[in-house]
Amino acid sequence: MQHDTKSWLDEELEAEAALEDEPETRQHFAERAHRLARKPPRRRSVKKLLEDGLKDPRAPKFSDPGLQxxxxxxQFSELLWELRSGKEAxxxxxxxxxxxWPDNPEALLAAKLYVDSRVRSFKNDALYRQGRFVGNQRMEKAIDQRSQFGISAQNVLWVEEEYRQLHAxxxxxxxxxxxxxxxxxVILMEFVGDEDGPAPRLSEAGLSREEAREALEQAVHNLGLILSAxxxxxxxxxxxxxxxxGRVVVIDFPQMVEWDKNPLAMQILExxxxxxxxxxxxxxLRPKPEAVLRQVWQIAHANPTRFTPMEVAYL
Known part of the structure; x- marks a missing residue:
């Protein structure tokens, strides 16, 4: 993005122009980014997914049915290494x-394997589920009661929801x-990175102030595009x-909500x-939430789709 004219972010950051970068903080992120830039371990936990089929060719190759x-x-030819492990996946x-991947059959892909919802730790799970299962009261009741059917349904629905949102x-x-x-x-998707390792999270990328500024503008723009949908x-x-x-890529969508279906959508956006x-x-960078929210709405209204919420005007 070019900065030939003063943008909303210029105005927000003018008050900080005289502030010096915090060397200790920046050094911390730079050192952490350097550690994370190294190749991840190639064998860690992969063995857990491989069945005795390594010894018995008649057995399934992978213990997880989705991967199998x-x-x-x-859809993939081999499992290479574990990229990241968390409480959700x-x-x-x-x-x-x-x-x-016809254009490059040797490309790397990411396989995201969700853990069982009984041990998953999405906070305030019901907050995101509001409006998601309208028209299927049996499923909603089963999930709320944590029955075996409900647990199985919730596992599948989280995966399908993220895949649907990614596609849209x-x-x-x-x-x-x-x-x-x-x-x-399991969701199979494009791997963001290269043979040397994954692209870093913004929180770990060791960005310069100018890169952080560019990343913030992109992040706000992307949030506005998401709202426009x-x-x-x-x-x-x-x-x-x-x-x-030099590009911000958005990940992780299982907690995404639809504006017209979830009554708490505004609260979640804020x-x-x-x-x-x-x-x-x-x-x-220390942007003010009020200014960022206003900019998000402006971007959404400037890129309307038939789903763009128009009843709230922050213009």
């Missing part, structure tokens, strides 16, 4: 095939990993934004904006 299904459908790097946002032009396929508790991310911060070749501003504070 994607493998049998020739573990992400593995796999090798593509001609069927899944990718078609809209929002910079997100391109979705490839899904099965069971009638959606709210639900967990928007530098932790869920990657920095790849919290997303506060989280974005707070986490950019660690990068040396």
């Amino acid at each position: 299904s994607l493998y049998e459908r020739e 573990t992400v593995y790097v796999v090798r593509a095939t001609e069927k899944s 946002l990718h078609r809209l032009g929002v910079p997100v990993p391109k979705p490839v396929a899904h099965a069971g508790n 009638g959606k709210v991310h639900g967990d928007y911060s530098t932790f869920n934004l990657l920095w790849h070749q 919290r997303d904006v506060r989280g974005l501003c707070r986490t950019f504070g660690h990068l040396g």
